[in-house]
Amino acid sequence: MSRAGGSRPVNAKQPPKSTLDQAHVISLPRKSDARGSLSFVEAQRHIPFQIKRVYYLYGVPAGESRGGHAHRELDQLMIAAAGSFDVVLGDGRNQRRFSLDSPDRGLVVPRMAWREMENFSAGAVCLVLASEYYDEGDYYRDYEEFLRAVGAR
Numbered sequence: 001m002s003r004a005g006g007s008r009p010v011n012a013k014q015p016p017k018s019t020l021d022q023a024h025v026i027s028l029p030r031k032s033d034a035r036g037s038l039s040f041v042e043a044q045r046h047i048p049f050q051i052k053r054v055y056y057l058y059g060v061p062a063g064e065s066r067g068g069h070a071h072r073e074l075d076q077l078m079i080a081a082a083g084s085f086d087v088v089l090g091d092g093r094n095q096r097r098f099s100l101d102s103p104d105r106g107l108v109v110p111r112m113a114w115r116e117m118e119n120f121s122a123g124a125v126c127l128v129l130a131s132e133y134y135d136e137g138d139y140y141r142d143y144e145e146f147l148r149a150v151g152a153r
């Protein structure tokens, strides 16, 4: 059926957002006064999932990178609780780089996104809120296997 000149038919399904389009930076509340600042994250208000696990990366040596994997069913929010770092996300075809440098912003990292973290500043802390408990079986750690899973091989 031609769409020429016409609008999308009623009830037509929107194409699913690609993995990289689902990744986005959110602004978190920040309460500041003379004593400093406080930010917070509420599950299913600021982020679209329940939080089952919290972990954090710290003491990353200069020039070191982390990540190099994807998750089958894990969604996460990454926050630069201190310092800064970059997160490079890939869907097997394209990449997007996000720079995190403020505790009042968080990067929503969807499942099935290959992630590399790099350019950690001295003293950086990467705080991660995760939708699932730790499960090594949820990881793609082999890039070729990941490419096959997303149909890029």
Ligand code: T46
Binding pocket: 053, 055, 057, 066, 067, 068, 076, 115, 117, 128, 134
């Ligand atoms: C991710 C990035 C941002 C656990 O025992 N429990 C945990 O909750 C986690 C996250 C890891 N581990 C173990 C597994 C390894 O033996 O800790 C060790 C280091 O984990 P990994 O090499 O996966 O660390 P990163 O920094 O490369 O990746 C981690 C997360 O695994 C990953 O989900 O998105 O941080």
